[in-house]
Amino acid sequence: MDLVIQPGMTFYQISNIFNIPLQLIxxxxxxxxPNTLRVGEVVNIPGHFLEKYTIQPGDTLWxxxxxxxxxxxxxxxxxxVDLYQLxxxxxxxxxKRIEEDILTFNELYTFDRFEEDLFKLVTTYPYITLKEIGQSVMxxxxxxxxxxxxxxxxHVNGSFHANESITTSVIMRFLHDYLLSLSANQPIRGVDMKQFFNEITLSLVPMVNPDGVDLLNKGLPENEYYRELVVDINKGRTNFNNWKANIRGVDLNNQYPANWEIEKNRKRQQPSPRDYPGRAPLTEPEAIAMAELVGREDxxxxxALHTQxxxxxxxxxxxxPENAQKIVNEYSRVSGYTPIRYVDSHAGFKDWFIQDYRKPGYTVELGRGTNPLPFSHFNKIYEETLGIFLTN
Ligand SMILES: [Zn+2]
Structure with a gap:
């Protein structure tokens, strides 16, 4: 909510009045x-909204x-205003302090609804930063x-694969619950989120493949060229439940330069709903955006969240690196998921991250069933994943 600075007001004072950590303000x-606030200047107060009230007979401000x-x-x-002259x-x-959910989770995200929810969160909690790190093919x-x-x-990402978009919902729900926990001063599973905030800078890319997600959750593209392209790639079928790729049939998680040639030689040779590594590594804008993000940030x-x-x-x-095993054992303990060290697979985002940076990278396969997992699995999957997010 907006607050208009009155004479003598400081951020410190506002922090006390509204019981919000000074740092978040x-x-x-x-x-x-903070040292030169001017009277009349409008500042953002996170985690609150304003309700209009009309003065009734007999009201006192108290x-x-x-x-x-x-x-x-x-x-x-x-x-x-002069409150005595009312x-x-x-x-x-x-x-009013926000103490209840401001987003609802009851179906898989389309890109539009995802964007709308992101804007709602960043408006309500302006201490989070929203950045556009690239654009999809469309x-x-x-x-x-x-x-x-x-x-x-x-860093945590989701929906590299189109038919795994429940991972976007899981990331959004964690972000929402984290913000609410800071606002309401309530820990999550005993974890003090103010402390978590001061220990971890968390980067979230909840939807790496928005065109693919929309193909599953919204339907065929309106754009005629892409509409014909995906039907053609899908061999005339209009059921896209098997579709993992981006909108032009490249599997984004086979695009990274970590023995990419091995996958190139043994996987699909042309655009496909899944398993086509592309004609070269990092040809697709979604895969490039993620590689550039990793290159810029330390x-x-x-x-990388996948299903299943x-x-x-x-x-x-x-x-x-050595500490990768210790971390995965903790992830396994809190989620019940099984750690697997090696699998005959290359060119994935986490493979490339481990290879190039020698730091811990994980592909987490959430839930169990046939992709796309139905939304009815969401609450259970979120509960399983929550501990992984909270692991420091
Ligand atoms: Zn996947």
Whole structure:
């Protein structure tokens, strides 16, 4: 919500009045200098919204504050009017702390709904950063959300594969619950999220393959060229449940320069719903955006969420660092998923990350069943995955 600075107001004072960590207020107002706030300047207060209230006969501000579970100080801070001159019928604003869900999770995401939810979160909690790290073949933004202020940099992505988009919902739900936990001052499974915030800078790319996800969850593209292309690649079939690739039939998780040639030689030789590595490594904009992100940022650890199988792949050609095993054992303990060190597979995002950076990289296969997993599995999968997110 917006707050108009009144004479003498400081971020420190606002932090006390609204019981929000000072740091979150400062991070929510990146272009303001906390030492030179001007009267009349508008600042962002995270995790709150404003409710309009019309003064009734017999009202006192004290009673209004009691009935709305707020404080007189908060009402004074928000309403830049002479509150003693209020008359019946006048309107004031009551600040409300968000303590309930602001997103609903009841079906798989289309790109539009995903974007709408992201905007809702970043407006409500302006201390998170939303960046566009690239665009899909059909020019949809690929979004990265960054939350936290710690020295440890952890990256998590989802929906590399089109028919695995329940992973986007899992990441969004974690982000939502994390923000709500900071706002409401409630730990998650005993983890103090304020402390988590100060220890970990978390990078999330919840939807790497938005065109592919829309093909599954929205339907055939409106664009005629791509509509004909995908039907052609799918051999005339209009059921795309088997589709993992991007919109032009390249499997994004076979695009990375980690023994790419091996996959090139033994996998599909032309655009396909799955398993076509492309004509060269890193030809697809979605795969390039992820490689560039990793190249720019100094991630200590990456996790790529896929479905299904309840397993965690964690090694690549003996190049994984020593601490990778300790971490995966903890992931396994909290999720019940089985760690698998080596598998005969190359050219994946985590393979390339381990090979090039010699840091821990994981492919986590969430849930069990036939892809696309139905949304009815969501709550169970989220509960299984939550501990992995919370592992420091
Ligand atoms: Zn996958």
């Amino acid at each position: 400062i991070l929510s107002n990146p272009y303001k200098n 009673r209004i504050s009691q009935e709305h579970q707020t404080s007189l100080e908060q009402i004074y801070a928000i309403n830049d 008359r019946i019928g006048d309107t004031i604003f009551i600040p 020019n949809k933004p690929i979004y990265e959300v960054v939350i936290g202020n710690g020295d440890k940099h952890v 991630f200590d650890r990456v996790l 199988g309840k397993v965690i792949y964690w090694g690549y050609e003996g190049l994984e």
